[in-house]
Amino acid sequence: MSRVFSGIQPTGEPHIGNYFGAMQNYVKLGREYGKQSLYCVVDLHALTNPAAFDPALLAQRTLDMAVANFAVGLDPSQVIFFVQSHVPEHQELSWVFTTITPVGDLERMTQYKDKSGQLESVPAGLLMYPVLMAADILLYRADTVPVGEDQTQHIELTREIARKFNHSFGETFPEPRAVYNKQALRIPGVDGQGKMSKSKGETSTLGLFEPMDSIWAKLRVAPTDPARVRRTDPGNPDVCLIFDYHKLFSDLDTIQMVDVECRRAGIGCVDCKKAVMTGITAHLTPIQARGEELRDDLDSVRDALAQGAREARAIAAPVMEEVRTKVGFLKL
Ligand code: ATP
Numbered sequence: 001m002s003r004v005f006s007g008i009q010p011t012g013e014p015h016i017g018n019y020f021g022a023m024q025n026y027v028k029l030g031r032e033y034g035k036q037s038l039y040c041v042v043d044l045h046a047l048t049n050p051a052a053f054d055p056a057l058l059a060q061r062t063l064d065m066a067v068a069n070f071a072v073g074l075d076p077s078q079v080i081f082f083v084q085s086h087v088p089e090h091q092e093l094s095w096v097f098t099t100i101t102p103v104g105d106l107e108r109m110t111q112y113k114d115k116s117g118q119l120e121s122v123p124a125g126l127l128m129y130p131v132l133m134a135a136d137i138l139l140y141r142a143d144t145v146p147v148g149e150d151q152t153q154h155i156e157l158t159r160e161i162a163r164k165f166n167h168s169f170g171e172t173f174p175e176p177r178a179v180y181n182k183q184a185l186r187i188p189g190v191d192g193q194g195k196m197s198k199s200k201g202e203t204s205t206l207g208l209f210e211p212m213d214s215i216w217a218k219l220r221v222a223p224t225d226p227a228r229v230r231r232t233d234p235g236n237p238d239v240c241l242i243f244d245y246h247k248l249f250s251d252l253d254t255i256q257m258v259d260v261e262c263r264r265a266g267i268g269c270v271d272c273k274k275a276v277m278t279g280i281t282a283h284l285t286p287i288q289a290r291g292e293e294l295r296d297d298l299d300s301v302r303d304a305l306a307q308g309a310r311e312a313r314a315i316a317a318p319v320m321e322e323v324r325t326k327v328g329f330l331k332l
């Protein structure tokens with residue numbers, strides 16, 4: 001039986017990269033897989049990045065992340081949606097996996113290198129992040145994992161951990177595959193500094209719930225093709241992040257118009273940015289309205305999370321019990 005799992009960290013405001021890269025596929029696969037699809041706000045992971053972790057904000061961000069997913073169309077009564085720390089088996093399985101994962105493999109992970117490079121003191125948890133992620137997925141014997149392209153390496157490591165466990169202790173886990181949105185593999189940050197990321201803060205992100213004037217303020221100053229200095233210079237949309245956003249938010253006619261007109265200097269960058277703003281407004285306004293409604297009834301969101309944790313645990317508990325038996329823990 002096929003099963004879906006994915007997680008999202010409560011490390012800040014959810015952004016259009018999370019939405020197009022991952023959350024849209026949660027909704028799509030959720031409709032297909034129903035209760036065989038599990039989505040998780042991974043609060044244990046959020047502790048691993050000291051640059052983004054704040055105990056005073058964690059609970060609120062966790063709730064906000066649930067609201068965001070429900071606002072884009074995920075229905076908690078149709079799928080299993082829960083909070084990672086509410087299912088303690090994640091940590092227990094993770095520990096077992098740390099004992100079969102070479103430190104060298106973890107040190108090679110690009111996300112680890114990126115995130116640890118910005119820290120003076122690197123917590124061991126940041127290094128162990130992909131092991132916990134492998135436990136998240138394999139605890140449910142999930143074989144399908146909707147993620148952005150930045151998670152490819154972690155999924156490959158998850159496959160290796162599954163293989164190694166199966167080899168040492170007998171066939172237990174499937175080797176999961178990643179599912180991407182090919183149109184949104186890695187959405188660039190609006191500051192032009194690489195991938196849009198929650199933990200990089202608001203200069204990088206266009207938030208799902210960000211007011212339109214704030215989004216426009218960032219777009220207005222966003223870098224475009226650096227070779228296009230004057231309005232009369234021809235531009236290259238292929239190296240312009242605004243064109244990446246057009247491909248997500250604009251209709252086909254607008255995308256084609258921008259592609260042609262930018263190259264022959266027929267449209268200036270400001271007008272091009274205004275055009276993408278139209279698509280952004282059309283897309284995000286209904287999501288923001290739905291988010292407002294959900295925030296007016298947070299008790300229902302909490303109830304949904306409690307129910308989700310019960311449903312997740314019902315799957316996790318027997319798998320963990322099987323692992324305990326296979327590694328040889330004493331039973332009384
Ligand atoms: P952080 O900076 O804390 O790592 P993040 O923005 O990278 O936050 P995550 O919670 O780590 O978000 O990832 C949630 C999902 O969103 C993952 O599947 C990830 O691959 C995807 N994702 C994150 N950023 C992007 C992006 N810029 N483009 C496409 N997918 C993305």
Ligand code: MG
Binds near residue numbers: 197
């Ligand atoms: Mg991330």
